[in-house]
Amino acid sequence: MSDSPxxxxxxxxxxxxxGVARVLCEHPDRMTxxxxxxxxxxxxxxxDLSKPRDIELPAGVLTTDLDKVIxxxxxxLAVHLVGGLHPAKEILLALLDAGKDVVTANKAIMCEFGAExxxxxxxxxxxxxxxxxxxxxxxxxxxxxQSLQANQITAIEAILNGTSNFILTEMLACGRPFADVLRQxxxxxxxxxxxxxDIDGTDTAxxxxxxxxxxxxxxxxxxxxxxxxxxxxxxxxxxxxxxLGYTVKLLALAKLQNQKLEMHVQPTLVRSDRPLAKVDxxxxxISLVGDVVGQTWYAGPGAGQMPTAxxxxxxxxxxxIGRAQLTFERMTQQYLxxxxxxxxxxxxxxxxxxxxxxxxxxxxxxxxxxxxxxxxISLASVIQHEAPELDENHASxxxxxxxxxxxxxxxxxxxxxxxxxxxxxxxxxxxRVYMPVAD
Amino acid sequence: MSDSPxxxxxxxxxxxxxGVARVLCEHPDRMTxxxxxxxxxxxxxxxDLSKPRDIELPAGVLTTDLDKVIxxxxxxLAVHLVGGLHPAKEILLALLDAGKDVVTANKAIMCEFGAExxxxxxxxxxxxxxxxxxxxxxxxxxxxxQSLQANQITAIEAILNGTSNFILTEMLACGRPFADVLRQxxxxxxxxxxxxxDIDGTDTAxxxxxxxxxxxxxxxxxxxxxxxxxxxxxxxxxxxxxxLGYTVKLLALAKLQNQKLEMHVQPTLVRSDRPLAKVDxxxxxISLVGDVVGQTWYAGPGAGQMPTAxxxxxxxxxxxIGRAQLTFERMTQQYLxxxxxxxxxxxxxxxxxxxxxxxxxxxxxxxxxxxxxxxxISLASVIQHEAPELDENHASxxxxxxxxxxxxxxxxxxxxxxxxxxxxxxxxxxxRVYMPVAD
Numbered sequence: 019m020s021d022s023p024x025x026x027x028x029x030x031x032x033x034x035x036x037g038v039a040r041v042l043c044e045h046p047d048r049m050t051x052x053x054x055x056x057x058x059x060x061x062x063x064x065x066d067l068s069k070p071r072d073i074e075l076p077a078g079v080l081t082t083d084l085d086k087v088i089x090x091x092x093x094x095l096a097v098h099l100v101g102g103l104h105p106a107k108e109i110l111l112a113l114l115d116a117g118k119d120v121v122t123a124n125k126a127i128m129c130e131f132g133a134e135x136x137x138x139x140x141x142x143x144x145x146x147x148x149x150x151x152x153x154x155x156x157x158x159x160x161x162x163x164q165s166l167q168a169n170q171i172t173a174i175e176a177i178l179n180g181t182s183n184f185i186l187t188e189m190l191a192c193g194r195p196f197a198d199v200l201r202q203x204x205x206x207x208x209x210x211x212x213x214x215x216d217i218d219g220t221d222t223a224x225x226x227x228x229x230x231x232x233x234x235x236x237x238x239x240x241x242x243x244x245x246x247x248x249x250x251x252x253x254x255x256x257x258x259x260x261x262l263g264y265t266v267k268l269l270a271l272a273k274l275q276n277q278k279l280e281m282h283v284q285p286t287l288v289r290s291d292r293p294l295a296k297v298d299x300x301x302x303x304i305s306l307v308g309d310v311v312g313q314t315w316y317a318g319p320g321a322g323q324m325p326t327a328x329x330x331x332x333x334x335x336x337x338x339i340g341r342a343q344l345t346f347e348r349m350t351q352q353y354l355x356x357x358x359x360x361x362x363x364x365x366x367x368x369x370x371x372x373x374x375x376x377x378x379x380x381x382x383x384x385x386x387x388x389x390x391x392x393x394x395i396s397l398a399s400v401i402q403h404e405a406p407e408l409d410e411n412h413a414s415x416x417x418x419x420x421x422x423x424x425x426x427x428x429x430x431x432x433x434x435x436x437x438x439x440x441x442x443x444x445x446x447x448x449x450r451v452y453m454p455v456a457d
Numbered sequence: 458m459s460d461s462p463x464x465x466x467x468x469x470x471x472x473x474x475x476g477v478a479r480v481l482c483e484h485p486d487r488m489t490x491x492x493x494x495x496x497x498x499x500x501x502x503x504x505d506l507s508k509p510r511d512i513e514l515p516a517g518v519l520t521t522d523l524d525k526v527i528x529x530x531x532x533x534l535a536v537h538l539v540g541g542l543h544p545a546k547e548i549l550l551a552l553l554d555a556g557k558d559v560v561t562a563n564k565a566i567m568c569e570f571g572a573e574x575x576x577x578x579x580x581x582x583x584x585x586x587x588x589x590x591x592x593x594x595x596x597x598x599x600x601x602x603q604s605l606q607a608n609q610i611t612a613i614e615a616i617l618n619g620t621s622n623f624i625l626t627e628m629l630a631c632g633r634p635f636a637d638v639l640r641q642x643x644x645x646x647x648x649x650x651x652x653x654x655d656i657d658g659t660d661t662a663x664x665x666x667x668x669x670x671x672x673x674x675x676x677x678x679x680x681x682x683x684x685x686x687x688x689x690x691x692x693x694x695x696x697x698x699x700x701l702g703y704t705v706k707l708l709a710l711a712k713l714q715n716q717k718l719e720m721h722v723q724p725t726l727v728r729s730d731r732p733l734a735k736v737d738x739x740x741x742x743i744s745l746v747g748d749v750v751g752q753t754w755y756a757g758p759g760a761g762q763m764p765t766a767x768x769x770x771x772x773x774x775x776x777x778i779g780r781a782q783l784t785f786e787r788m789t790q791q792y793l794x795x796x797x798x799x800x801x802x803x804x805x806x807x808x809x810x811x812x813x814x815x816x817x818x819x820x821x822x823x824x825x826x827x828x829x830x831x832x833x834i835s836l837a838s839v840i841q842h843e844a845p846e847l848d849e850n851h852a853s854x855x856x857x858x859x860x861x862x863x864x865x866x867x868x869x870x871x872x873x874x875x876x877x878x879x880x881x882x883x884x885x886x887x888x889r890v891y892m893p894v895a896d
Contacts, residue, residue, distance in 0.1 A: 041749055048607075048609065049607075052787070052791075054787055149604070155753055156753055157600055157603075157605070157753075160596075160599065161596055164596075164771065164775065164780070165588070165771050166596070166767065167492075168480055168488075168491070168766070168767050168770030168771055168773075168774065169767060296732070296735060310476075310480055310764075310766060310767040311594035311757065311758065311764050311767035312594060312757070312763065312764055313757060313758075314595055314596075314755075314756065314757030315754070315756040315757060316753075316755055317732065317753065317756075318750065318753030318754060319750070319751050319752075322751075325749075325750050325751055327607070328607050328608055328749040329604075329750075331606075331607030332603065332604050332605065332606055332607055334607075336603065339783050339784075339787060341603070341780050341784065344778050344780050344783075345778075348493055351490075352491075
C-alpha cells in the first residue's frame, strides 16, 4: 500500500458533498488511520462560488472549473455527486477518461448507463464504486458484492424510498390522506420540492435495478418490470389491509423463481408481523435471502446528508486501501456471466388484494366473482364493508359499498384480463384497486 | 490476481466444516466465478476417519493428520473450525507458522488470545479472517472493519446468542419457566447438550469483546465488564417488564460515554417498540450507531451450519481475491492506536428495573425507598402487584407481594451498595432482581 496521500476532488458540493467535505476536514487523523494514508481534499467543483456554504474549505479548493480536476494528474479519485442523467453521465465518463477512479452516489446513471460506464472504466483500468447509490448509510452494495458472495441470492425484498415510507407511515398513524401527508413531508424535508421520482416508484425501481444486477447478474431496464408508486393510494386500503393483518409498503421485489427473475415495484401487502412491515418513517430496509445463509435483514437511514456521506467515504477509504479496485474487477467479470432472464410481468404469480366500489344492489358481487372465476382467479376471502367515511372521493347520491377480496395465487396477466371485463361492469365505480401480497 | 487455484484445507469437519465442504463441492463454478480463481479443497482434517458423514469427499481429502496440512506448501489457506481454547489456539498458531492464511469461526480464541494471534500473523506476514466468529450469517465484521470506517462508532447494542433469545421468546410466548424451555430448546437443537456458555452470557460476552475491539480499538478482557446470563431469570419479570412497555433481552452493550467505554452483557429491558425488542427466536440483531451514519441494524441467523458456512466462505473468497489481506493489514495497524479506557462497572449509569419480594406488612416499602434514597437512587415508578401464581418458588405460608420499581438514572455501584443494605431487610425474600433499562 502506498503511503502517499490519496488526492481527492469532490465534483458537486451539494448536501451530500458538503457532508463528505466536512468529515474529511474535521477528522483528517481518523481518515488517515482508517485508510492507511492521508486523504487530501484537493478540489471541490461547484456551479456558483458565491453561494453561501455550511463549510469553510482551505483556500484554492473551491472552483467552478471541472478542468481543474480533469487536467490535474495528481488527483487520483473523483467523488462524483452530480444528480440527474445529463451531464452527470458525461462528467463521469470524462473523469474516467482523465484517469480518475470514481465514487458516485448517482443511482440514476448507474441504472440507465451502468454497462456503458463499467465498460469505459474497464477500458481505462479505472474503478467505479457506488455504495451510496442505494439505501444511503446501509452497506448493501458491500453486502451483495462481498459478504454474501458464497450465496446465490434467491430473493430481494426492500423498502428503498424513505419519502414513500414516511408518507405511508404517517397516513396510517394519523388517518390523513396522501396529499396532506406529502405536504407535511415536504415541510419537514423528507420530500423534495418535486417529489415525483420518489412517490411514483422510479427512485425505488432504479435502486432495485442496481441490486438485481449485483445479486443476479442480470441487466434489467426499467421498462421490463411493473413500477407503481404510492401516489394513487387511498387511506381506506391501508385500513382494510390492516384489518386483514397486513401493512402496505412500497416494496421492491426481485425473486428467482424457476430460474427466472420476477421483479416489481408496487404498493404491496406485507404481513404485519414481518420485519419489513415494521419499518417506520424515512428508514430503509433490505431483506436478502441466499441459498446458503438463509434470510438476513439490513436497515437504517436510506438517505440524508451524513448517512450518504458515510457510504461515500467508505468507498473513498476502500479506494485508498485498494479493496475497491479488487471488488470492481470481480464485479465487471461477473457482468459477463450467464444472466437469469426476466419473467414477463403478466406471468408473475402472487396472491392479490382487490378492492371494488360497488353500487349497493343485488348481483354485483356475483358478477364480480363470475368474471374473476372465468379468468381462473379464485377467492381466499371477502370482506364487504359498510360505505366508508374515510375520504370524500366517493361522495355521491348512490349508496356505494367497498368490496375487499383476497385472491389465491394468480398471475398479473389474468388479473389484467379480468380487469378489462370488470371495467365494463355498470355497477362498479372508480377506482379498482389491485395490490400484490408478499409471500 | 492469480489465476492459480486457492488450495484450501478444512481443519475440523464438524457441522460448520461439513457445510463449508458441501458448498465447495457442490458449487465449484460459482466459487470460481466469485473468487476469480478455482477454490480447491485439498484436505479435511478430522479426528475419526470412520465416523459417518453427511458428505462424500474426493478420495485422499480426509485425513486425521494435521501435518498433512502443515507440511504441504501448496496449501495456501486453512479453514480453522476447531472449537474451545486448547488445542484450538495452538493449531491456529501452527498453521500461521507453516505459512498458511487462516479463516476461523472460533470466537473464544479470538476473544482470549486475539492480540497474540494477530501479532503472530503479522510476524509471519499472514492473514486471519473471522467473519464467522460473531453473529453467524450476518456480515457484522465486514460492516465494522470496512463499510462504516468513516465513522467513530459510538454504540453497539446487540442480541448475539440465538439460544438465549429463543428461550426468552418462548418463555414469554408460552408462559413457561426457564428450565422447561431450555429442555425444549435442547430437543429442537437450538441449545447444545451443555448450554452453559450460551445461557450464562459467556458466548455473548466473547462476541462483544470482538466487536468492541473492531469498533473502538480497545482490547477488553471478560473480567472487565459485568456479564450475566438468562439462567436466573424468572418468568414474572418478563411479564412485569411487558406491562411497563418493555421486552427483556440478553443485550450486549458497548457505548462510548465521555470518551470511556461502557460495556455489559445483561438481561436488559428494551422498549418494546424498538427493533431489538422485536427480534424473536434464534435470530441475532446488531444495532450500530456511528457519528456520521447514525443508527443502522443488521439481523439474521446468528448460528447454524449453513449461515456460519456462508460467513466462512465469504472470508475464503476474500482471501482468494486479496481483499482479506488488505483488511487485516488495516485492522492490525488500528490495534496500535490509542484505545478508549473501559469504564469501571460500578460507575456505569443506567435506569434500572428492580423487583423485590416483600412480606405483606406495613413499612416494608418505606424501608426500601429509604435505603434506595440514602444511596441517591430515586424512583420513577412503582407497581405493587398481587402475589403471583407464576411459579412455585415463592410458595410459602407468608403472604408475599412483588414490588416492581423503575428507578431514574443511577450507577451500578450505588445499586450494589444499596443492595448490601436491602439484603439485611428482614421483610424481603429472595430473589432481589436488578436489570438495567436500555436508553
